[in-house]
Amino acid sequence: MSYLVRGYLEEDELPPKPSRERLEERNVAYIECPQEIPCSPCIESCKYDAIKMENINAPPEVDYEKCNGCMQCIRVCPGLAIFILRIKDGKGYVTLAYEFLPWPKKGQEVVLLNRKGEEVGKGKVTWVLPPEKNDHTSLVRVEMDPELIFDVRAIRIIEG
Amino acid sequence: MRLEDHPIVEFKRGKEVTIYFNGKPIKAYEGETVASALYAAGVRTFSRSFRFHRPRGFFCAIGKCSSCLMEVDGIPNIRVCKVYVKDGMQVRTQNSFPNADNDLLGVLDSIIDRFYPHGSHYKKFNRPRILREFITKRVRGFAGTGNPPKKVFEGEASFEEIETDLAVVGGGPAGMSAAIFAAKAGARVILMDENPFLGGQLVKQTHRFFGSGRHRAGTRGIRIATILADEIKELKNIDVRFETKVFGIYDGIVGAVEKEKKLLRIKPKKIVVATGAYERTLIFENNDLPGVYGAGGVQTLMNVYGIKPGNKGLIVGSGNVGLILTYQLMQAGVKVAAIVEAMPRIGGYFVHAAKVRRLGVPIYTSYTIQRAIGKKKVEAAEIVKLDENWCPVKGSEKRIECDFICIAIGLSPTHELLYQAGCEMKFVPELGGLVPVRNKYGETTVEGVYVAGDVAGIEEATAAMMEGRIAGIDAAIKIGYGGDEALKIREEVVRDLKEFREGPFGARIVAGLQKVTMEEGGA
Structure with a gap:
């Protein structure tokens, strides 16, 4: 439970990672929600029966083969703990929930941050779900080095 | 200081008005409290403490802490976080001369404190008696809260007697849920809240809630407030009384004051107390400093x-x-x-x-x-x-x-009304302080008085809504409404709440509840 001392997950505390082949096939949901809390919107939103949760307090487990990458779960997760991952044509993509001003725009260059808030590089916004379509939680897809998709968990807009 | 753009909330400000702070004009907007208007204008010192004249300012914003007492239109000791601005309103700092920001009696804190530290009025100059009496008089001369009122109440006071099935005290998540579920079962309900709006503390919860979809998880707290308020508007058997302060429960009769001028004498068959909680403070040096x-x-x-x-x-x-x-x-x-x-x-x-x-x-x-x-x-x-x-x-x-x-x-339950009503209370640290003994539907040791939400034990809004539903529907059932359908709903919510609390976060609550839950029936 040392993640509760730090406030972020270390490599050995991460949930199992989907394979490179799976990541290259289509989008996949990666849920970083290791603690037992009473919460279940993700499983309720999943149409593909891809999320397993024994009871409302159990942490969710994703079956990467069943997950279709439809992004219903990331829209509703109150913990903003779901990230949609993808590798395509040698490039990595992370889709994350974003709730700050200014809203990111497609084509914009952004600073990539890891779980500790440290800068790990720069990426480009390739797709945005506008905030008004999802009760003010925008979804932002950022293109980056494929090696970074299990590290990057936040972005910062470059001002000016 | 005022936010124009916000990612989640759209601020709809009312008409621009002018209020006067120690005679100086300040811009404010209708719908805003005096405390927030002053804060936006950069005012941090609202008054001075009554004994050592230390600066006092904004603290809880919901009328529970007494840190923001000021003189408003000639009346002293007004909680300015509970008063809404009106054009031309005169607001003055109190316990200070010439004003709270530069108070001459502040020397009591900054200089005299060195020789006569806080608390020493209990220890110093105790003997001989004549010295004690002399000093006590002098010290009391400096102390006090506010000046005598410069104005008296001029409006017309009225009185209303109400007979109903269920009286709900508090329009937060628990109270609103209790009112809705009782009304849906058929009961006539009066729902009272001290604010001019419903929602309690949901109105500031801009984040999405946890829990299960059935209990509105994934939805923002502010939206839940609107959803519940709309549901209440639809239910014609709920009589909502805004700006109504309940001051006592006397043998099942509820006493309240509506909008500072109308006394209500309510005779309900059952009562749900859902008064919520207030914030705790922490002991550290200078913990009373504005900021x-x-x-x-x-x-x-x-x-x-x-x-x-x-x-x-x-x-x-x-x-x-x-x-x-x-x-x-x-x-x-x-x-x-x-x-x-x-x-x-x-x-x-x-x-x-x-x-x-x-x-x-x-x-x-x-x-x-x-x-x-x-x-x-x-x-x-x-x-x-x-x-x-x-x-x-x-x-x-x-x-x-x-x-x-x-x-x-953390928070402490706002338990005073239950105490006054004669409910058996217990101090349970797991639940945040003094809470009433109750059965599994929330009925306390005083027959017909229910409890729901944070006042029953500090938890969070999702659990508060479930407790409210249980209390509301159980009260309706006991009065004779609802039939088998209501019984089914009640047991469903009881089951959901039990499941909700089964994890490690619920374990503490469950341990606390074991100390205050009566086995069967209730009173």
């Missing part, structure tokens, strides 16, 4: 009235409230210097901590605040590491630059 706020107070200021509390904050406590507040401050464009947590681990949900940690906010576990630094307002804070025996480690002090400090160390 030290309750976490919920800051949420009200920022998310309800759209006013920034400052430029950079320090958060004390890493429970869900502290973590969520940190995120909300950042959403409003306010920097957070750090979160300190006395426990060796984060108290709230990990996912909330991860949300702010990945934006670079440091979380210091095993740290606490040692003192607030500043003369008339917070200019910095000093934090210190705690060893395994919770003792400060010498030499580990760190200065944190900040202009406000949020205390997010």
Whole structure:
């Protein structure tokens, strides 16, 4: 439970990672929600029966083969703990929930941050779900080095 | 200080009005409280403390702390966080000369305190008796709260007698749910709240809620407030009384004052008390300095009235409230210097901590605040590491630059009304303090008086809504409404709530509830 001392997950505390082949096939949901809390919107939103949760307090487990990458779960997760991952044509993509001003725009260059808030590089916004379509939680897809998709968990807009 | 743009909330400000602060005009907007209008104008000292004339300012924002007492239109000791601005309103600081910002009697705190420290009026000059009496008189001359009123009530007072099935005290998540579920079963309900709006503290919860979809998880607290208020509007058998303060329950009769002028004598068959909770404070040097706020107070200021509390904050406590507040401050464009947590681990949900940690906010576990630094307002804070025996480690002090400090160390139930009604109370630390003994449907030891929400034990809004539903529907059933369908719904919610509490976060609540839940039936 040392993640509760730090406030972020270390490599050995991460949930199992989907394979490179799976990541290259289509989008996949990666849920970083290791603690037992009473919460279940993700499983309720999943149409593909891809999320397993024994009871409302159990942490969710994703079956990467069943997950279709439809992004219903990331829209509703109150913990903003779901990230949609993808590798395509040698490039990595992370889709994350974003709730700050200014809203990111497609084509914009952004600073990539890891779980500790440290800068790990720069990426480009390739797709945005506008905030008004999802009760003010925008979804932002950022293109980056494929090696970074299990590290990057936040972005910062470059001002000016 | 006023926020124009916000990622989640759209601030709809009313007509621009002018209020006067110690005679000086201040711009305000209709619908705003006096406290928030003053805050937005940069006023930090609202009055002076009654004995040592220390600066007093904004703290809880929901009328529970007495830190913001001022003179409004000639009437002293008004909680300005509960009074809404009106054009031409005259607001004055009290217990000070010439004003609270530059109070001559402030010498009592800054100079005399060195020779006659706080608390010494209990110890010094006790003997001989004649000296004690002399000194006591002099000291009392300096003390006191406010001046005599310059005006008396001029409106017309009236009286109304109401007979109904269910009286609900408090229009927050628990009270609203109780009213809705009782009304749906067929009961006539009167729902009273001291605010001019329903929703309680939901109105400042801009984040999405946890729980199950059936209990509105994934929906923002502010939307839940609207959804419930709309549902209440639809139900014709709910009579909502805004700005109504319930002051007592006397043998099943509820006494209340509506809009400061109408006395209500309500004879319900059952009563649900859902009065919520108030924020706790923490002991540290200078903890009364303006700039030290309750976490919920800051949420009200920022998310309800759209006013920034400052430029950079320090958060004390890493429970869900502290973590969520940190995120909300950042959403409003306010920097957070750090979160300190006395426990060796984060108290709230990990996912909330991860949300702010990945934006670079440091979380210091095993740290606490040692003192607030500043003369008339917070200019910095000093934090210190705690060893395994919770003792400060010498030499580990760190200065944190900040202009406000949020205390997010928990809440205490607003239990006074239950106590007055004669309910058997117990002090249960797991539930946050004094709570009533009750059965599994929330009925206390006083027959027909139910309890629901934070006043029954500090938990969170999802559980409060479930408790409200259970209390409301059980009250309706006992009166004779609803039939088998109502019984089914009641048992369903009881089951959902039990499941909700089955995890480690619920374990503490369950342990607390075991100490106050009666086996069968109730009174």
